[in-house]
Amino acid sequence: MIAAALVVQALAALGFGYRLVAGPSLTDRVVGLDGLLVVGVSSIALHAMATGEGAFLPVAVVITLVGFIGTAVVARFIEEAGG
Amino acid sequence: MGGALALVGSVLTLLAAVGVVRFRDVMARMHALTKASTLGMVLVLAAGALTLHNPNDVTSLLLAASLQVLTLPVAVNLMSRATWRAGRIAATEDEDHPV
Amino acid sequence: MRRSAGFVVAIVVLWILAWGALTPANVLSGLAVALVLLAAVPEARAPFHLPPIRPQALARLGWRLARDLVASNVVLAREVLTPRPRIATGVVDVALPGCSDELLTLLANLLSMTPGTMPLEIRRDPTVMVVHILHLDDVDAVRARIRSLRDLLVRALGSPEAIAALPEARP
Numbered sequence: 260m261i262a263a264a265l266v267v268q269a270l271a272a273l274g275f276g277y278r279l280v281a282g283p284s285l286t287d288r289v290v291g292l293d294g295l296l297v298v299g300v301s302s303i304a305l306h307a308m309a310t311g312e313g314a315f316l317p318v319a320v321v322i323t324l325v326g327f328i329g330t331a332v333v334a335r336f337i338e339e340a341g342g
Numbered sequence: 343m344g345g346a347l348a349l350v351g352s353v354l355t356l357l358a359a360v361g362v363v364r365f366r367d368v369m370a371r372m373h374a375l376t377k378a379s380t381l382g383m384v385l386v387l388a389a390g391a392l393t394l395h396n397p398n399d400v401t402s403l404l405l406a407a408s409l410q411v412l413t414l415p416v417a418v419n420l421m422s423r424a425t426w427r428a429g430r431i432a433a434t435e436d437e438d439h440p441v
Numbered sequence: 442m443r444r445s446a447g448f449v450v451a452i453v454v455l456w457i458l459a460w461g462a463l464t465p466a467n468v469l470s471g472l473a474v475a476l477v478l479l480a481a482v483p484e485a486r487a488p489f490h491l492p493p494i495r496p497q498a499l500a501r502l503g504w505r506l507a508r509d510l511v512a513s514n515v516v517l518a519r520e521v522l523t524p525r526p527r528i529a530t531g532v533v534d535v536a537l538p539g540c541s542d543e544l545l546t547l548l549a550n551l552l553s554m555t556p557g558t559m560p561l562e563i564r565r566d567p568t569v570m571v572v573h574i575l576h577l578d579d580v581d582a583v584r585a586r587i588r589s590l591r592d593l594l595v596r597a598l599g600s601p602e603a604i605a606a607l608p609e610a611r612p
Contacts, residue, residue: 260349272359290375297358297410308389308394
């Protein structure tokens with residue numbers, strides 16, 4: 260079941276990646292990137308469930324924090340310079 | 343049981359991804375992101391917290407889940423507000439410079 | 442000093458969660474981090490009032506939130522899966538007089554999770570929240586829904602003066 264969940268996450272990553280590459284505006288690309296971060300955090304958790312090793316879990320916490328800061332910075336930029 | 347919960351959460355994230363791909367408008371795509379992918383990810387992390395036994399891992403997952411719930415809607419709101427303001431500024435500029 | 446006790450406790454709990462183990466070293470280092478933050482950040486010293494526990498109002502709020510969370514995902518699923526997405530989006534201004542900053546923040550965060558609404562901007566003087574709607578059919582219904590959520594929040598978490606100041610919608 261975890262393998263199926265990982266496949267579903269990969270499909271979701273394809274979708275978000277499409278928006279990252281194709282999205283006409285900068286906002287679209289950031290939306291795609293945020294989605295990829297969500298897939299990344301979920302995949303780390305799924306990997307920990309599959310192998311029983313939680314070595315990568317702190318990475319999930321760091322990704323969350325850094326992703327938030329990055330998105331906030333880009334939002335500032337969009338507000339000033341237009342997306 | 344944890345596996346089933348993780349699968350449901352992953353399907354929700356996939357739903358969000360399809361929404362982000364298919365919706366016509368950038369604002370609508372952000373709707374899909376805040377609602378579905380936040381819940382989907384929280385479900386996957388909760389499934390992990392249920393399955394793993396090491397308390398170190400469980401606390402890391404709980405921390406990641408609570409941080410995500412706190413930051414993801416706020417981040418998307420910052421983006422939507424910035425896009426909205428940038429769009430308004432672009433609209434008024436078009437009025438000043440008709441083509 | 443006592444007013445910041447809640448802040449110190451929250452920081453120590455987060456610190457312990459991050460390190461993953463409840464050891465004396467973690468608790469002591471957490472306390473040190475909390476004290477450094479208190480000294481460095483003036484806003485952290487603001488007293489934090491814990492609202493009185495009102496189980497009935499909290500339960501009503503929790504039930505509304507749970508229903509909204511499920512409904513928003515169901516609505517989204519339907520929109521995503523229909524072959525021709527027929528979305529008529531719109532932007533609605535909602536006047537919310539007499540709301541504190543914390544209430545507006547909490548309301549905006551919750552509106553990100555409720556079906557079809559996404560807060561865009563908050564203006565003061567007069568207090569207006571600009572919300573983006575995914576399915577715009579009835580503007581007044583949207584405003585009524587947002588105001589009812591605001592009422593639920595105030596009844597569950599607000600001070601007694603705030604509850605008394607609520608406009609009574611039911612005759």
